[in-house]
Amino acid sequence: MTGPGDQLAQAIEADELEQAEAERRAAAQMEEEGAVKAWLKRIEESREFDKAAREGYAKDRTYCQEQANADVFDVRVPIAGTYVGILTTFLYARDPETSVELAEAVSARIKEDAKAFATTLEIVIGRLWKKGKLKAAADPLVRSGLSVGIGWMKAAWHRETGNNAALQQDIVGLQSSLAAIDQLQVSLAEGIVGDDSAQRAELEQQLQQAEDEAQRIIFNALCIDFVRAEDIQVAPECASLQSYADSPWIAQRLFMPMDKAKATYPDAAEFLGSAMSYFRVPGRTAEGAGFGGATPGDQADAFTKGAAGAVDASKACVCIWEIWNKQTGHVVTVAEGCSRYLRQPFQPEQRSTRYYPFFNWAVIWNDGARHPQSLVDRSRSLLDEYNRVRTNFKTHRRRAIPKTGFDRGTLTPEDAKRLEDASSGEMVGLDLQGQRPEQTLFPISYNQIDPALYDTQVIRAELEMIWGVQEALSSSIQVAKTATEADIQQQGTESRIGYARDGLDEMLSELAAYTAELATSPNGLAYEDAAAMAGDEAMWFNVPEPEMLDMVVQVDIRAGSSGKPATALRQQQWSILLPQLQQAAIQIGQMRQSSPLDIANCLEQLAVETVKRAGDTGIDPYTFIPQPPAPVDPMAMPLGADQMAGDPALMLGDEGGQLPIDPSAMPDPAAMMPPAITPA
Incomplete structure (x- = not known):
């Protein structure tokens, strides 16, 4: 039995605990707001640091889209876009073939099992890439690398679970029993009934087991997405994006409709209303580029701030930054204009030796430069020269249109108009006032066209040298060639773009090893999943640490297997x-x-x-x-003489x-x- 004094003391103690909890929550909120503000400021400073690179992205895309220098050239030939299309199909025509070899440390005792596991892993990686639509992400990655200098994609393991409806009723019943025991414990505190702690512990175990069994896996596979070059922000501390895997943090920008953002992050729905609104930019041409001028970096973005270009406010999107912090191993999710985390920082379920799920590919890396150089930037002056020659040729042809002059003192304006409007083969009567026709009507001389002045063969040859595209591929053949000559030229193309293919193979090899580490992790694929992909004879096991996989197999791809088939x-x-x-x-x-x-x-x-x-x-x-033939059971059919x-x-x-x-x-x-x- 408790007296009035004890109840008062308990009430005071409860108030103190509640006040302390409120102060703790307020301090945690202030700390969280400060961390979010610091991350947004860090991203803003990093974006300003890489502003010139994004301006280059926008300018390179105008050349590929036949929009560059529209106010200067009347004729703009989309050579860059054509070369990008040719090389994309040449570099990435299909998903690469995975190669899984036994590690040198594999003992002879487990060699046969390791071979079976390597065969299964080859099949599983190929099926995961097919299911994750690798080609749909790799194709725009290659196009981005050829167009703006660098291409990015993200490969992350997605595991989604759902509730088993058959066990929900049992869970509700167990929860009701626990609620009844809680009521009994209140009575126990007042000395009315006995102790039911043992029964409560048993019910809690049953509830935990039912909840675990109710969770069924809905989706468990690799998701691969293309990421635009301007939507990736690498920490400024990284001297070159070629070594992005050593960067302290990498952030990815995503634009999500407001309704979807509130549904995806329900804990942050109440303060998402303060987030900055973005709207998708409709199709537009380059503004302010001019000849040799600078293109604003924001033209590389597919969304813009404020209500510009928006039909109504219901199409507003939220700019979300997903920050992968390698130093702490956590993933931070924030939104521009929002002072709280969209979800609390977390660690990825699957560990890998590289940590980052991002992969990049570039064609040209220059020593000492943070960003790679694009092929468009390297050949920009030649592209302008080609358009200039074609524009001048058009102007010359327009000025070389045949014209006829007449003597206004002899020929009246009415007769001149009648002669101008006459159709082909029509007889036109003219009053020449006794003058000879050649003295009244005469052709106006003009500069003759010299084709050598407008020959673009030298420019095309230099462009093909820079881009590594041969005549047999770019269709600039002047003389008919045999199949052997065309094949020799195609071999020349393979040699010229070999450095680009080597870089792509290296990136795909890293992706293959990364896929194998995620698939064999404890939260990766189970044996049933692997058997569904590779057959009932599949050999599969999960490794607790990603570093242990290298002790059994070495994962790679067959060089050049993503390119065009054999010639x-x-x-x-x-x-x-x-x-x-x-x-x-x-x-x-x-x-x-x-x-x-x-x-x-x-x-x-x-x-x-x-x-x-x-x-x-x-x-x-x-x-x-x-x-x-199908095997015959010898027991069913005994052999006679x-x-x-x-x-x-x-x-x-x-x-x-x-x-x-x-x-x-x-x-x-x-x-x-x-x-x-x-x-x-």
Whole structure:
């Protein structure tokens, strides 16, 4: 029993605790507002630091969109945009092929299991890229790198869970029981009933188990998105964006409609109303660029502040910054104009050796420069010169239109108008007042057009040298070329853009290793998920730390596998190599006493590789390759003497039921050689 004094003391203590909690919350709110303000200021200063780079993005895009110097040139040829399209299909035509090899530290005891795991991991990475639509993000990344100098994309693991409706009723029942026990504990404090702590602990365990089982995984895979160059902000402390992985922090800018932002961040819905409003900018041409002038950096943005260009306020968007802080390992989410976190800083569920989910690719890195140089910027003067030549040629042609003069003292204005309006073949009567026609009407001389003055062949050759595009690809062929000559020129293109392809392969290799680390993490794919992708014979396990994966396998991609398929010259090389491989497979199989089935599998893989190198993905080689018969259960069909007599293998005493290999019965490799592939 408690007296009035005890109740008063408890009330005072409760008030003090409530006041202390209110002060703690107020102090935490002030600290949070100060941290948010500091992050927004840091981002604003960083954006000002990289303002010149964003101005370059806007200017480069005007050249690709045929909008540069519209007030200077009447003729603007979209050479840059055409080259970007050609090189994009040349550099990235398909998803790369993953290569997973065993690590050198793998012991012989687990080598077979490690091989099976490597095969499964290859399939899983390819399926995750296909499901995450890698090509849809890599294609604009390559275009961005060729256009503005750098391309970015983000690959993050997304795990979404939902509630199992079948267990919701049990959870509600358990919660009701706990509420009843809480009421009993109130009575216990007053000495009315006994202690039910044991029953409460048991119900709490049942509730926790039911809640865990109620959570089912809805989506668990890799999400890959393209990020515009101006929507990524790297810390100014990073001297070069080529080493962005060592930056202390990287921020990504996202624009989200207000309604969606409130639904995505419900805890911040009440103070999102103070956020800065942004509206999507409609299609516009470059403003204020001029010849050799500067393009405002904000023209690179797809959204603008305030109500400019907006139809109504319902289309307002919020500018959200997602900051990945490598120093603390947390992800911070803030909005411009908002003084609170949209959600509390958190650590990603999946760990990786690189931390950042961002990947960039650039063609030209200059020593000592923070930002890469774009091909458009490197060839801008030549592009202007080409447009200048074409504009002058147009002006010259316009001024060279044939004209006829007349003697106003002899020919009246009415006769001149009648002559001007006359149609083809019409007879026009003129009063020349007795003068000769050549004295009254005469042609006006003009400067003749010299085609050599307007020849752009030298400019095109220099542009092709800078961009690495050969005649066979850019369609600037002046003389007809054979297929071999065109193929030689295509090899020249591969050599010229080899540095760009190497950089792209390096980025995709990092993406492959990053994908493998996330997929094998504790919160990654389960065995059932891997088996659904790679089959029932899949070998899969999760590693507690990402560094441990390198002890088992080395993840990479096959160099150049994302580019165009093999050319006719490579097919000819394969046609020479194929017979030798076929003969070697047969001879090695005989020496090792391999079964005919193993040799047939090797020859089958050679046939599949031959079709793959043809470059036609519509051909399925397995439709032309005979498959082994279905296995027969020996217990269901016991063998009799007559059946053994019909089976030569059993008659010869082969326990495996297979004929011994007869070298004389093997087919001649020369007869198996496919027809030679000749260029078209």
